[in-house]
Amino acid sequence: MSQEPQASPYRPDPAIAPLAGWLGDAVEPARFPQATVRFRNRRWDRAIGLDDLDEAGWIARFARFDPLPGNPPRPLALRYHGHQFRVYNPEIGDGRGFLFAQVRDGAGRLLDLGTKGSGQTPYSRTADGRLTLKGAVREILATEMLEALGVYTSKTLSVIETGEELVRHDEPSPARSAVMVRLSHGHVRIGTFQRLLVLEEAGQMAQLVDYCLAQFPGPPPPEEAPGRGEPAVILMHQAVERMADLAAAWMVAGFVHGVLNTDNINITGESFDYGPWRWLPAWDPGFTAAYFDQGGLYAFGRQPEAVNWNLGQLAVALRLLAEAPPLIAALDRFGPLYMAAVGRRWCWRLGVEPRGPERDGPLVAASEQAMRESGEPPDRFFHRHRGGRAAEGDLARALEGYRPVADTHPYWDEDAPQAMPIEEVESIWSAIERDDDWGPLEAKVEAVRRMGAAHGRAPRPQGHRLPEGEAGWQKIGL
Numbered sequence: 162m163s164q165e166p167q168a169s170p171y172r173p174d175p176a177i178a179p180l181a182g183w184l185g186d187a188v189e190p191a192r193f194p195q196a197t198v199r200f201r202n203r204r205w206d207r208a209i210g211l212d213d214l215d216e217a218g219w220i221a222r223f224a225r226f227d228p229l230p231g232n233p234p235r236p237l238a239l240r241y242h243g244h245q246f247r248v249y250n251p252e253i254g255d256g257r258g259f260l261f262a263q264v265r266d267g268a269g270r271l272l273d274l275g276t277k278g279s280g281q282t283p284y285s286r287t288a289d290g291r292l293t294l295k296g297a298v299r300e301i302l303a304t305e306m307l308e309a310l311g312v313y314t315s316k317t318l319s320v321i322e323t324g325e326e327l328v329r330h331d332e333p334s335p336a337r338s339a340v341m342v343r344l345s346h347g348h349v350r351i352g353t354f355q356r357l358l359v360l361e362e363a364g365q366m367a368q369l370v371d372y373c374l375a376q377f378p379g380p381p382p383p384e385e386a387p388g389r390g391e392p393a394v395i396l397m398h399q400a401v402e403r404m405a406d407l408a409a410a411w412m413v414a415g416f417v418h419g420v421l422n423t424d425n426i427n428i429t430g431e432s433f434d435y436g437p438w439r440w441l442p443a444w445d446p447g448f449t450a451a452y453f454d455q456g457g458l459y460a461f462g463r464q465p466e467a468v469n470w471n472l473g474q475l476a477v478a479l480r481l482l483a484e485a486p487p488l489i490a491a492l493d494r495f496g497p498l499y500m501a502a503v504g505r506r507w508c509w510r511l512g513v514e515p516r517g518p519e520r521d522g523p524l525v526a527a528s529e530q531a532m533r534e535s536g537e538p539p540d541r542f543f544h545r546h547r548g549g550r551a552a553e554g555d556l557a558r559a560l561e562g563y564r565p566v567a568d569t570h571p572y573w574d575e576d577a578p579q580a581m582p583i584e585e586v587e588s589i590w591s592a593i594e595r596d597d598d599w600g601p602l603e604a605k606v607e608a609v610r611r612m613g614a615a616h617g618r619a620p621r622p623q624g625h626r627l628p629e630g631e632a633g634w635q636k637i638g639l
Contacts, residue, residue, distance in 0.1 A: 169267035171210030173231030176263055176271055176376055183365050184353070185237035188259055191280025191290065193340065195324025196224035199294070199599065200301055202318045204610075205344055209264045209272060223319040223342045226279065232262040238282035242359060243352030243424030244474060246458055251359060253352070253424055254284030257291060260348055271376045273348050274318070278340040291327050294320075294337035295590050296436075298602060302589070303435040304343075305609045306581045310414040311509060311619030313407060315345040315433035337594070346431045347377055351471055352424035354478035366481050370396050377429050378626040379403070383494075388487030393479040396428075397491040401472055402624030403430020405495050408468040409502035410622075412461075413510055415441040415539035419450035421459045421467040423474050430624055440581045441539055444532035469495050498623070505620050512548040512573075513563040520562075527559035544578035572615035579612040 177184065198216055206212045214222065221227045228234050236259035242251045259282065262274040277300070278292025297320040307314040319342040326335035349369070357366040370392045379399035382389040386398065407430045411418060418425075419437040427433055437451040446462025454460070459467055472495060476488040497518075504521025507528070508514065515521055531554075532542050545551055548565030589605060592598040 165204055166208035167267050168207040168212070169210055169265075171230075172265040173229060174263050174265050174271060175232050177237070177260065177372070178233065180365075180368060180372055181233070181237055183240075183362070184369075185239040185255070185260065186283050187233075187235040188238045188282045189280070190226040190236060190259075190276075191340075193224060193323035193325065193338075195322065196220045197322045197324075198319070199297075199322050199339065200317065200320035200602075202316060202344075205316045205318055208266050209344070219319065220321065224321045224323065224340060226261060226276075229262045229264075229274075236261045236276070236279070238284060239348060239353070240284070240356060241350050241352035241424055242356040243350070243422050244355075244471070245422045245424070246454075247470075249355075251356070252284075252286065255282055256285040256288055257282070261342065270346060273345045275343050275345055275348050276340060277343065278323075278338065289327065291323075291325065291338050292341055293327055293329060293332065294322055294339040295332065295594070297339040297341045298590055298593065299438070299586065300341060300343075300435045301602070302581060302586060302605065302609075303438050305606050306440070306579075307414060307416060307432060309579075309609045309613030309616065310410075310416075311506060311616065312410040312414055312416070313346075313431050313622040315343045315431060318342045318344045343433065345427070345433055346429045347373075347427060349373060349428045350424050351426045351428065351475045351478070352422075353428075354475055355423060358478040358481050361481070363481050366478075367392070370479075370482065373428055374399075379624050380626055382491065386487070387490055388483060391483050391487065393482040394487045394491060397476060397479055397483075397488050398494070399624045400428055400430070400475055401491050401494050402498055403428075403622065404468050404472055404624075405465075405498035406430060406502040406623035407432055408465040409499055409506050411464055412503060413506040415444075415461075417441065417448060417450040417459075417461045418464065419454070419459060421464060421471065423471045426468065426471045428475075430622060439583055442582060443536050443538055444529060444542075465499055469499075502620075502623060508563075509620050510543050510616070511546060512566050512568055513560070514566060516563065524559045524563070527556045531556045538580065538582075540578045540580040544573070547573050566617070568615075570615035572612060579608055581609075 198219060238255040238259045240254045243253055257278055258276045259279055260273055260275050264272050266272055281290035301317045304314050304317045321340050323338045323340055325338035327338050328334045329336050373396055374392055382398040388394040417439045425434045439450040441448055448461045449457050472492055476492050479488055501518045503525055504518050505515050507525050508521055548568060549560040549563055552560050589601045592601045
């Protein structure tokens with residue numbers, strides 16, 4: 162991204178209301194003993210017209226969850242199923258979060274205000290519905306870094322410490338607690354469709370498809386695509402385009418999501434829900450983020466496969482409305498779309514003008530080989546070779562004919578790039594936990610945003626129809 166999101170007036174639009182009766186359950190937020198604002202996203206509160214809230218007003222909306230004007234009086238915990246590490250689970254849903262409100266930004270895009278750590282719901286099972294403060298800090302770092310590296314991601318809008326002590330088995334306890342609000346382009350998951358398939362709710366499935374096509378508009382399928390006029394087929398094509406681009410964006414960023422279950426894949430192709438994430442310390446396709454992913458199902462190099470598999474589950478669900486061949490034809494587009502997106506995004510991060518998949522593919526391959534041979538971290542590789550500089554051997558030959566983009570930002574003259582190694586993440590958290598020192602986190606967010614400005618405007622996310630022409634995405638900072 163290259164500029165601040167443009168300010169917009171507050172524009173409520175609870176578009177999900179006609180589906181609410183079967184899509185979720187109205188719930189009550191938890192009541193917390195304390196409320197201390199720890200993070201407020203001043204880039205994005207203005208983009209949805211909430212920048213005029215003072216601290217007391219911010220706490221009222223995002224710790225007590227007093228309804229926002231024009232939005233429903235009670236939040237909605239969404240219902241869905243999902244494959245979790247390829248095992249189907251019908252007993253999930255929003256277990257520690259809910260949809261709080263919906264608004265429009267200046268480009269006309271519908272955005273959800275969703276929570277994490279806001280209390281128990283009918284889907285909490287035996288859990289407490291809470292979020293650790295460390296988990297919230299990690300999500301701030303993940304979303305800020307991904308946004309700066311051009312990934313279409315949810316935004317961390319608010320983190321408020323809530324004064325409770327939580328018991329967790331995978332980190333030191335008692336742990337400090339928080340409630341987080343994220344800004345997302347919708348919360349409809351592949352698992353949302355899977356639930357309706359299991360229940361054989363064809364009418365509700367059709368209603369959900371229509372909602373997605375209306376609220377998350379995208380391009381039509383290719384002219385030769387079979388069944389291209391059927392709503393379910395149109396949505397399948399759009400989902401394939403979006404998720405091929407998302408998988409490519411993760412790979413170019415060197416990011417490992419960690420838990421690519423079908424309930425963690427958004428129909429808009431927006432990256433969200435960050436748990437055991439990591440950035441690559443070196444170019445290693447087998448690198449795994451989650452300690453519990455002992456088989457490496459969601460290892461770095463297997464992320465495109467995982468996303469494609471999940472899209473296959475969406476196609477299975479949409480069989481409730483459409484025949485298989487048109488859905489399979491849409492799914493078959495994933496590979497070529499993914500490779501084209503990798504090339505386009507790789508060139509953007511490297512600072513050269515793309516030349517198309519046939520030329521960009523060998524450049525990507527040469528870059529990967531150079532990183533494997535040198536052991537150089539991806540962040541340092543892209544920084545050191547910005548615009549094609551300092552290239553040698555096969556990489557230099559692959560770069561022949563590529564034109565560098567105009568770069569005047571002083572970031573590119575600095576000795577070291579911004580990165581997000583796990584050691585720095587732990588150091589940032591340690592300062593908060595030990596000394597209640599938020600300075601390192603604030604400094605890191607500022608430095609990451611500066612890096613994002615140096616990269617310039619990222620490639621536009623694929624599979625979306627621009628709300629106001631090409632300028633629409635510029636207005637929302639993408």
